Amino acid sequence: MLKDLIRKHRRDDEEELDYSESYYDEGGKRIGFIGAGNMATAIVKGLLKAEVPQECISVYDCNVKQLKHMAELGVNIIYDGAELTEKSDIIVLAVKPQNYDEVLEEIKSAATPQKVFVTIAAGISIDYVRKGLGVDCPMVRVMPNTPLLLGKGATALCRSENISDDDFKVVYDMFANSGEAVILPEDKMNAVIAVNGSSPAYVYLFAKAMTDYAVSVGIEKDTALKLVAQTFMGSGKMLLASGDDPDTLIQKVCSKGGTTIEAVNVLNENNVPQIIMDAMAACTKRAEELGK
């Protein structure tokens, strides 16, 4: 599906562009990545799994080690951000928020109102990128998460007012092909980082505490991790499939006078739900700072 879309939406003016034959074969949306770290790798693997031709994907990173990993995936390697931008229709800015200014400065000479830019960085808004590029380009702001690497991502997206439905669909499918994808208004994109982008870390923290407890009572670490991870997966599926809300599911595990209610009482007495919400608010606050 994505492969077909990419082929279908080949640019009309592509003949005017200067690109090597090896770079671009039978035609299609050319997707470029600036930054070839965790996120770019996860997205590129998803694209390849969706049978997007390797020739349509290019990456640039200032870190040659990362480029070597990408070269092993068979995608095009370009050693210059402006050149990558010039040779791509959709440019995914996959660097840390702190590196956005230098990247935007480097590529602005190659930015045009026809090129679609995708920001996946915490706190970096559509307006921020457009100001940095000096062009009101079509854009998608995205907040993915690392389980995307396994095709189990949870991604929130929002689109600029001037992106075509077809271009948006290409970007949407990049993420929807590797998990769940939802569309949100841009004023929720900082807050959602706490919900899906950063939240795998809180889950791992919870998992670590549960595993540490298991080890402390003599259960082997690998065994404990297996049980904990499967419990997270099963509970997630219950949340999605049972039709019950979290409170109802908690009640269904807590029989009166039983063991679970004792644990839940300790968590509530220590304000764990409020602490989690405070942690999420700190996450959102940091996103707002990064986008200034």
Ligand SMILES: NC(=O)c1ccc[n+]([C@@H]2O[C@H](COP(=O)([O-])OP(=O)(O)OC[C@H]3O[C@@H](n4cnc5c(N)ncnc54)[C@H](OP(=O)(O)O)[C@@H]3O)[C@@H](O)[C@H]2O)c1
């Ligand atoms: N990781 C997550 O869980 C997650 C979740 C949601 C969103 N995101 C967002 O995704 C973005 C990328 O995160 P990541 O985890 O993939 O980061 P990462 O693994 O550190 O990858 C970023 C890559 O960009 C390179 N880079 C830095 N400055 C550059 C420049 N000027 N030109 C070209 N390449 C440059 C880095 O090289 P050096 O290492 O040498 O600096 C690094 O290889 C971030 O903005 C983050 O907010 C991440």
